[in-house]
Amino acid sequence: MATWSALFKKDFRLTRTVFFVGLVINFLILSLTLFVDVNTGDNLYLFIPLVVAIAFHILYLPILLFISLKTEANHLHLWLHNPRSAAALLLSKVLNGIVMAVVSLVVLYSMAGSLIISRFELIEAYWTDTWTAGLLIFPHILMISIMFGVWVILLWSLYHALKYRIGRWTWLALLGAVILPTWIAALIDSTDLFKQLTQWGSMELNFTTFLMDPIPLYAGEYLYHFIVIVGLFYLSTWIIDRKVEV
């Protein structure tokens, strides 16, 4: 445990500047929101800067992981010489990113909450509906961010596995590694078999104040995305343990 916590602390230190810069940006966005609030009064425009900031968190993990891995690439022999498995080394970075993203999102949500809490007592139901929708967006933003983050890890691993083998063609291979699976996934997603396999455990979300139709969600789809994330992560660890060279 001490081994892993030392790794976690080191990874935090590698990216803490980005984390703190992110928090400062959050506070700037709060200032902008307050400005909108003062100038427009009680309406949903208030949320535009906050929504943009929350949506931007989709890129939080990819950016953080890219910076962390890029720093490791500056002295790759040092990182690779660590006898821990690639899974342990990468998990430390991913969890670091998740913790930072969660803290950043919680800060944004707290700001948003403090702005609208007084309005919960008002008759406009859209305030509470907006808040509930916002809470549901939270785990989805994280999930999408993790998915993109794992893609960054995979592409980084591929790059370092191929750079001495195929040189300048590596970028083409990486492009292929993005386009081909995306195309295949799009084909699979559109089949009836895929729908049968994933569209189970249905839930419906109703936000009647701003959406006419309910939003359908399926537990099967969440499981599918979870399996994809684990699969891509495992593939990256396999590449790093067996193929990446300095």
Place this chain on the structure above:
Amino acid sequence: MRNVIEFTHVSKMYKKRSAIKNISLSLPLGKIIAIVGENGSGKSTLLKLIAGLSHPTSGSVTVNGEIANRRIGKLVSYLSDHDSFYPLFTIREALAFQASQFPDFNRAKAEEIMRYLQLEPDKRIRDLSIGNRGRLKIVLTLARDVPYILLDEPLSGLDPMVRQSIVKGMISYVDLESQTLVMTSHEITEIESILDSFIAIRDGSLIRMADVEELHESEGLGITEWMKKTYV
């Protein structure tokens, strides 16, 4: 299981360039061995192959019977010719991190080598001079109680006084009962006195592996003279 590093018909290509050509050799425990050769002859690649940080294109490299992949780091302590630490750490933090990641890291030995090399533990690594960075790399690498210590150009870029203290440190802190030290260096004259054997390579091919004593007896030459004769 044999306590040796074993190369069996190892070749290594980087794209179309051949870095190592069909090398077979074994390195036993309890020796100080230098890998010598011209720039770009494949010396660093040999060390990286042992450390599992590079993979043979053909053939195999084993360390104590295990295929050398990156996780062979548990048996091998590797010092790169590049920086081998996170610059955000202080020296003390670098030692603590190394100790946390390598169960074989001997903290007392590290403290001793650090004192011997006159490093100040509270200094931040990014503020260290090249000489002190070189010394710190030596501390981090030699303080591990592993069978194999690999040093890639440990004396490169250091002034003669630092070089001398590092060479002395190698003799003092490597336990030849249980460890083998393999290093590459261009400063052959400075390390020759502590060497047991040498491996000479040229353009990726092994041209000679012998004991230094045997070279003295058979040809009456030191490694430097032998290299001048052979390479020029």
